[in-house]
Amino acid sequence: MKEFQIIGPPGTGKTTFLSKQISHSVEEFGYENVIVTSLTRTAAAEIASKDIPIPDSNVGTLHSFCFRELGYPDIAEKYIGGWNRDNPDIRLSEISENGDDLMGSSGSDNSRDRIFQSINIKRAYMIPEERWLRSEREFFVRWKAWKNKSGFYDFTDLIEEGLRNLPAPDKKVLIADEVQDYSRLEMALLRKWGEAENMEKFIIAGDSDQLLYEWRGADPDLFKQEWVNESNRRILSQSYRIPKIIHDVAKNWIEQIAGREKIDYLPKEGDSGAVKKIDVNLSTISRLQEEIESYLEHGKKIMFLTTCGYMLIPVMEFLRKSGFLYYNPYRISRGDWNPVSRNGVSTLQRVKTLLYPNEDGYYSFYDVRIITEHWKAKELFKTGMKKKLHEGRLDENCIFDEYSYGTYLNEKGQEILYTKDLDKYKEAIIPSKIKSYEYPIQIAKMRGKSSLFEIPSIIIGTIHSVKGGEADVVYLFPDLSRLAAKNWQSQRGRDSIIRTFYVGMTRAREELKLCKPKDSCHVRWKGV
DSSP states (O other), X not given: OOEEEEEOOTTSOHHHHHHHHHHHHHXXXXXXXXXXXXXXXXXXXXXXXXXXXXXXXXXXXXXXXXXXXXXXXXXXXXXHHHHHHHOGGGOOOOOOOOOOSTTGGGGOOOHHHHHXXXXXXXXXXXXXXXXXXXXXHHHHHHHHHXXXXXXXXXXXXXXXXXXXXXXXXXXSEEEEOSGGGOBHHHXXXXXXXXXXXXXXXXXXXXXXXXXXXXXXXXXXXXXXXXXXXXXXXXXXXXXXXXXXXXXXXXXXXXXXXXXXXXXXXXXXXXXXXXXXXXXXXXXXXXXXXXXXXXXXXXXXXXXXXXXXXXXXXXXXHHHHHHTOOEEXXXXXXXXXXXXXXXXXXXXXXXXXHHXXXXXXXXXXXXXXXXXXXXXXXXXXXXXXXXXXXXXXXXXXXXBOOHHHHHHHBOHHHHHHHHHOOHHHHHHHBOGGGHHHXXXXXXXXXXXXXXXXXXXXXXXXXXXXXXXXXXXXXXXEOOBOOHHHHHHTTXXXXXXXXXXXXXXXXXXXXXXXXXXXOSSSSBOOOTTO
């Protein structure tokens, strides 16, 4: 067996170690002959961001490699609207790939969604169709017929077809990260490729204690010692992130799982860290304002974590009201988690442009266009001039000079650009856009104009979304969705939830704050 395993508990530098393995493999076999895969696009992008010396096309998910080799087929899940039109009696909700919530997409109240989810899990576990429920078999017959008629592949088809018919990539080295979250089906494909004759080196890396995607078929038993000889296994046992007290709490927490494989894992040397239970829940989070102010003044990075995305709503409302800048660098596509960063021109950029013209104190025509795009036309422009400014063929790099001020803007509009008064700027915005401007204006007024240029020191997200992330101080909320609370009653569901909170705990570099629950659906902080 060629397989070599790397076990990387939290903070042990697994990604750095893998980057070195990739570099060594390139030196040995050439940069075209190394292929790197991970479970999610986010994780694959993180590897690619390490400036590893291989082509971008050699880094991706298993799905992306199969997708490419199968000729870029249309993916069925992107056409759920068409499915619903053709099958109105068994309509599905739009499919989400985020996996940001504790139980993933299985949290739907739609019975057909639950059937569809169950089918995908059974396919991920490679359970034969004859062992499925009758309702699942009947649904799948129609699903397959619809796909075949349209020429679609679904996400699971990509892996199944890869396992059945696709040869291993014509490379020498295969390196896979976050393997603990691969399903039985994905592991079968990965091992088929890794054990192929042309592969000289096959490395997989992960940590079963950090398994987060059991809801989509991940299996902790697929990444154990029994798969390889001791000589083919490397445990990264020294954490460079987790101090002793946090390490002890996290260790006691994860040991609630019976039968898990125990490995050597040491805390960070030096400071012991701190763990505190605090009398704050999602409804009383405003009590933390002074504490957060103090942390930020001392240059600390802060993280707020919940199990489900909807639980972050009161957190975001509090941070906005208080003028704290926040984001989630691991889920940039989530606009609600990244309110001052987006594709195109953000309201943050518009406010910054107003406050900071070029070094000579002038705006360009482009600057004025983005500053005034959402202004009320009749109140601030001369007749017909807003349309002319925004739709006319003008040189956007030209200086918006004194003549331009008088040509396009009335006195009220000119005053805003001259004074840069944020209250008057807000009054100029059309009603449908005011809300999006309130947050950056609030930040500038409460935290100072220069704060608009800072990288946020506060990260918000679900535990799933920040896998691989870290912060000096982590606020962890124990709340569960009703579905997750129900799953807590089964051993498998309980183990999955325990692992999720273990990942949350081990994001903390210095302090872990264990918050109180908002209602009866929550975990208890056992052993803390």
